[in-house]
Amino acid sequence: MSLMTVEEVASYLGVQDVRVERLERESLLVSKDKDADGKPLFDREDVERYKEFAQRIGGI
Template sequence: MALMTVAEVAAFLAIQEIRVERLARENLLVAAGKDANGKPLFEQDDVKRYKTLAERLGGI
Protein backbone atom coordinates (compact mmCIF):
# COMPACT_ATOMS: atom_id res chain seq x y z
CA MET A 1 0.00 0.00 0.00
CA ALA A 2 1.78 3.11 -1.26
CA LEU A 3 0.44 6.34 0.19
CA MET A 4 0.66 9.68 -1.60
CA THR A 5 0.63 13.14 -0.05
CA VAL A 6 -1.54 16.00 -1.26
CA ALA A 7 1.46 17.48 -3.11
CA GLU A 8 2.24 14.18 -4.83
CA VAL A 9 -1.38 13.71 -5.90
CA ALA A 10 -1.53 17.29 -7.20
CA ALA A 11 1.62 16.74 -9.26
CA PHE A 12 0.34 13.40 -10.59
CA LEU A 13 -3.03 14.84 -11.59
CA ALA A 14 -1.51 18.17 -12.74
CA ILE A 15 -3.83 20.23 -10.54
CA GLN A 16 -3.40 22.56 -7.56
CA GLU A 17 -3.11 21.17 -4.03
CA ILE A 18 -6.23 23.04 -2.94
CA ARG A 19 -8.25 21.10 -5.54
CA VAL A 20 -6.93 17.80 -4.16
CA GLU A 21 -8.04 18.82 -0.68
CA ARG A 22 -11.47 19.79 -2.04
CA LEU A 23 -11.80 16.43 -3.81
CA ALA A 24 -11.07 14.76 -0.47
CA ARG A 25 -13.62 16.93 1.39
CA GLU A 26 -16.27 16.11 -1.20
CA ASN A 27 -15.37 12.38 -1.03
CA LEU A 28 -14.59 12.29 -4.74
CA LEU A 29 -11.11 11.09 -3.86
CA VAL A 30 -11.18 9.07 -0.64
CA ALA A 31 -8.34 9.63 1.83
CA ALA A 32 -6.72 6.56 3.38
CA GLY A 33 -5.58 8.49 6.43
CA LYS A 34 -3.93 11.70 7.60
CA ASP A 35 -0.31 12.75 7.97
CA ALA A 36 1.25 14.39 11.03
CA ASN A 37 -0.04 17.81 9.89
CA GLY A 38 -3.61 16.59 9.46
CA LYS A 39 -3.44 16.58 5.64
CA PRO A 40 -5.03 13.63 3.86
CA LEU A 41 -3.01 10.74 2.44
CA PHE A 42 -4.22 8.78 -0.57
CA GLU A 43 -3.58 5.26 -1.82
CA GLN A 44 -1.70 5.32 -5.11
CA ASP A 45 -4.07 2.84 -6.78
CA ASP A 46 -7.10 4.97 -5.87
CA VAL A 47 -5.46 8.06 -7.36
CA LYS A 48 -4.68 6.20 -10.60
CA ARG A 49 -8.27 4.95 -10.83
CA TYR A 50 -9.59 8.46 -10.20
CA LYS A 51 -7.37 9.87 -12.96
CA THR A 52 -8.58 7.22 -15.41
CA LEU A 53 -12.23 7.91 -14.56
CA ALA A 54 -11.81 11.68 -14.76
CA GLU A 55 -10.15 11.40 -18.18
CA ARG A 56 -13.01 9.23 -19.44
CA LEU A 57 -15.52 11.81 -18.21
CA GLY A 58 -13.78 14.66 -20.01
CA GLY A 59 -10.97 15.82 -17.74
CA ILE A 60 -10.09 16.67 -14.21
Protein backbone atom coordinates in the same frame (compact mmCIF):
# COMPACT_ATOMS: atom_id res chain seq x y z
CA MET B 1 -0.67 0.11 -0.22
CA SER B 2 1.45 3.08 -1.23
CA LEU B 3 0.29 6.41 0.16
CA MET B 4 0.59 9.76 -1.61
CA THR B 5 0.56 13.24 -0.10
CA VAL B 6 -1.69 16.05 -1.31
CA GLU B 7 1.27 17.55 -3.15
CA GLU B 8 2.12 14.26 -4.88
CA VAL B 9 -1.49 13.74 -5.94
CA ALA B 10 -1.71 17.29 -7.25
CA SER B 11 1.44 16.81 -9.30
CA TYR B 12 0.24 13.45 -10.66
CA LEU B 13 -3.16 14.86 -11.63
CA GLY B 14 -1.75 18.15 -12.91
CA VAL B 15 -3.87 20.30 -10.58
CA GLN B 16 -3.27 22.60 -7.62
CA ASP B 17 -3.12 21.33 -4.03
CA VAL B 18 -6.38 23.08 -3.15
CA ARG B 19 -8.16 21.11 -5.89
CA VAL B 20 -7.02 17.82 -4.32
CA GLU B 21 -8.19 18.99 -0.89
CA ARG B 22 -11.56 19.90 -2.41
CA LEU B 23 -11.86 16.50 -4.10
CA GLU B 24 -11.24 14.92 -0.69
CA ARG B 25 -13.82 17.14 1.05
CA GLU B 26 -16.38 16.22 -1.62
CA SER B 27 -15.51 12.50 -1.21
CA LEU B 28 -14.43 12.18 -4.84
CA LEU B 29 -11.00 11.08 -3.60
CA VAL B 30 -11.12 9.28 -0.27
CA SER B 31 -8.11 9.61 2.02
CA LYS B 32 -6.78 6.49 3.72
CA ASP B 33 -4.87 8.20 6.53
CA LYS B 34 -3.59 11.55 7.80
CA ASP B 35 0.01 12.73 8.03
CA ALA B 36 1.61 14.31 11.12
CA ASP B 37 0.14 17.70 10.15
CA GLY B 38 -3.36 16.28 9.71
CA LYS B 39 -3.31 16.45 5.91
CA PRO B 40 -4.90 13.57 4.01
CA LEU B 41 -2.90 10.73 2.47
CA PHE B 42 -4.27 8.85 -0.52
CA ASP B 43 -3.79 5.31 -1.79
CA ARG B 44 -1.87 5.43 -5.09
CA GLU B 45 -4.22 2.90 -6.73
CA ASP B 46 -7.27 5.02 -5.85
CA VAL B 47 -5.62 8.10 -7.35
CA GLU B 48 -4.74 6.21 -10.53
CA ARG B 49 -8.33 4.93 -10.86
CA TYR B 50 -9.69 8.44 -10.28
CA LYS B 51 -7.42 9.90 -12.98
CA GLU B 52 -8.45 7.21 -15.47
CA PHE B 53 -12.14 7.77 -14.71
CA ALA B 54 -11.84 11.56 -14.91
CA GLN B 55 -10.12 11.34 -18.27
CA ARG B 56 -12.88 9.12 -19.64
CA ILE B 57 -15.60 11.61 -18.65
CA GLY B 58 -13.82 14.66 -20.01
CA GLY B 59 -11.10 15.75 -17.60
CA ILE B 60 -10.31 16.55 -14.02
